[in-house]
Amino acid sequence: MQILINKSVAFVVTMMTVFAVEAVAQGVSYQRVADMLYLVLSADRAVYTEKVVQRLTLDEQVIMVSEHFEDDAALPLPSQMFRFGSEYVADETEDFSYSLVSLDPINKKNGPGTDLEREGLEFVVDNPDEAFYGEEELGGQLYFAAVYADIAVAEACASCHNNHQDSPRDDLEVGDVMGGVIIRIPVE
Amino acid sequence: MSKSWMVWGTWLLLTLIAIFVVVMWMTVSGDRDLLLIGKTTDAHHQIEMACETCHAAGSFASTKAATKAINKSCRNCHDDELSKADDSHPRKKFRNPRMAAYWEKLDARLCTSCHIEHRPELTRESAVTVAMNFCIACHSEGDQDVRQIRPSHAGLTFDTCASSGCHNFHDNRSLYADFLVKHANDDWLAPSPIHQLSALYLARDQSSNRRLADFKAIAPASSLTDSTVVDDWAGSAHASSDINCGNCHAPGIADNQERLQVEANWVDDPDLGVCKDCHKNETRTFRQGRHGMRQHPKIANPRDTDRQLQQLGLDQLMPAFLKSWFSDPVHPLHMTVAEARLPMHKNASDQVLNCGTCHNPHAVDVRHAAVEACLGCHSDDHSVAYKDSRHYALWQAESSGDAAPGTGVSCATCHMAKVKRRGKITVSHNQNDTLRPNEKMIRPVCLDCHGLSFALDSLADESLIQRNFNGKPSVHVPSISWAVQREKEDEESDR
């Protein structure tokens, strides 16, 4: 009898552990997917910024970089390249989405659009080395959301944002948090 | 059987027959205009009998599925031009869930939020079916309130956004602030006005100065009796590019120099489909415009009654006279002038729209195709007024050799845009490329000769357009001065 009770308790404990691990694993997996996506996104943009834009515009000085790159036969800005990618993804899938947002956006539509975006952006301004994770419901769907700090890595980033006539800031310096990248994954 | 049973029996029979006919129209018939719930918009009326093109979700699909299918169909034909127009409100921008709050205001993910068909009562300019102050949906509150963001917009009402000549929902390529500032100091007319791409296009080497004797037409003797035809061909780019009679009149033969082969396969009136084998770009763009949209690859062909019946398993059951009744009339594959909604010359109503309508297949005179071909059919005020315009005088001067190529302005200069890509100049045969909204014309056409302010004002002046730009605009679009003012204030504050 004692053996039976012991075995039952052991079985229940084991099952609970499995459930807990499973649940944690579920939670972690969204976070890990977001972290991995962010790594790809930021890596691609870094490569574009360094190997294409900086090399061709500053080092070799063979082409300009311009917001109106088509009119000016120039290279798109790294942030534009990033945004085009995000729109490309949005056109292809609803499995995840990402965008570049800021508390001080040049284009007002890139300002914090939801409570979570504001919270996340404020968090990464204070903790540039950490990511902010949360969940929010949009359009009747629950999303896992992760916000990562977007830092002015080059002088060009800061100066452009300081000088643009639609920008609310003119005091940005290299190393400052200009905004954040938010990645959303619908929670099934 | 009593009399009243006879009457009610007959009524029931007739009712069932009527329902049968309606169901057949819906499922089998090619032509079924009686089913239309309202006048189709201009342009789409050409393809209104290709119902399946847009109503692609199948019978009794859910509203969601039907809407999805219709919107997919919109994108099938319009995605390219929207992406070329650098669409300011593309679907992809609104698919991101962070835009969810806007979906409820005006769902910009769906074309049908603003453009629904068969509702003439709601249809406004550019086939918009919501009130034209629709910008109010998203740009009137909080951070997005343009009246707050832009001091110059403080007292404006939302019905003026698009009607003033300042903004378009989709295409703002010649309206955005930096562009306005860049062209703020343009003169109304350039010192030596030449439309560069037209000049380059007309200057292409066509080798048309080679003598007739250099070319040898290979065709049955009986077809070579008309010397003008032979002369025209010999002077054309076709002859100089080794396109001989057989290429068009005996399509499919291996060697156009083999007289026997040519004679054996000779066709007096070849289908103008032969053009598309070589003129791919022209064919593609022709099918995108109103002249050829019925043949657009994404537009369903007229429904084949027999095939539909086979699918339903009714082809054996239905008597031949019913089959022919349901399949008649077959909607013509080519657009005819008679079907046009714009004013056309009465005597042109029999004309069918294909390559040969504008181009003489032997002479291939682009100057004829650029003016006279158009005016052969179009009889609206704008077209009729053309020959009294300054643009036409310039065209005449150019045609007679008194002025340089590119100085004249023909119908085609504005409506058949020349496109330079990868060093090659082609003519877009989509006559709508530079229209709808007409600010699309500014960059590829107007700006070569005119200043931006003058172009904006002219294109906003409807009566000036009707007079075919005979005179100066009486309307002024303030956007440039507002953009310049803002730039100036920004510079001052920076200092």
Next chain:
Amino acid sequence: MLNITDSILLLLENEDGVFLPTQSDTVKSVLVGAVLIDLSLAGRIDTDLESLIVLSETSTDNALMDEVLKRLARHSKTADTQHWIEALASDQTLSIPELALANLEQNQIIERKERKLLWFLRSRIYPTVDFDSKENVKLRMREVVLSNDVPDPTEAATACLVEACGLFPEIFSESELRQCRSRMQHLRPLDLIGRAVISRIAKIERQQILAARAKTARLQKLVLLLSVVGALAAAVTLLSPRIPIPDQFGPTLLELLWNDSTWQQWSGYILLGISLVGLMIIAALKNRLLNRFWNYSNWQLAHVALGLLCILILFTHTGFRLGDNLNALLMLFYLATLILGALTGIVISGVTQLRKKGVTLTRRMRVIPIRTHIAALLPLPALLVAHILIVYLY
């Protein structure tokens, strides 16, 4: 031995012990008459053509008779029998059926029972216990009426009152009833009180007929009014320009009504439902399926009112838009049905009014609107199927 009041009351009982029409004016009058005859037989009162005189006020051992006698005696002025029947029948303080039932119960001819309906509704029933008494009453009636002997005046009076209550069909067969008619001619004049009851009932019936006529006339006027309003509303629907959807962004009521697919489906199906109810009312009326619930004129009025309602809902569905192609055809026939229906209403209800003014409509004029009304209805099912299919298929 039962008195006349008891006999009649017994006959009024249905098989389940329920005395149904005891509250009707006719039955009350009959019962008053019966009590008066009983009193006269008991020698308490006497009647002549001008007056009813109380001879003695001594008790009769019958609560009901004593109660009535008390009332008659209390009144000093002389009045005729007719007056007394009216006065006693309409006296709210005197419940003749209840007192009579109590009497029967006391004599163990009936018993009192409580019946429950749906847990909470209680009703009292009085099933007959002594079936022989009831059968005896019936048998005596048959004897009196069917034989040709000179009748006993009491029996004759009972027969008169039973006939006045409309109870003969309970006692006689169809063929006997015809026989009764001529016999009753002789029996009726025999008793003065009986005659007074009959003339009182005739008066009540006359009043009822007049009231019914006045009601019909009122209904007809209402039908006429609704039809004229309906015809005008349908004409407005046909002729007036559509009400535009406001040129303002954002949903307004009008935009929802005429542009929102959910609202359109609701208004459309409600319209269909009401049209069908209107159609079914007339179809059922023609087949005499509804008359027992409500009379013909009422149903007619309901049909016309539904027609008017249809025009109003049609407005919420279309906003005076006539549609295109097949939809236009549907709208045209539907409006034709409504307008011709209204016209039919005007003609049918206006006939009397016109006749008063000296205008007589020919049969043709009366028949054409209703026939065209029906004819315009005929294409509607096919067109409606097309209308609904187009919405869902495209």
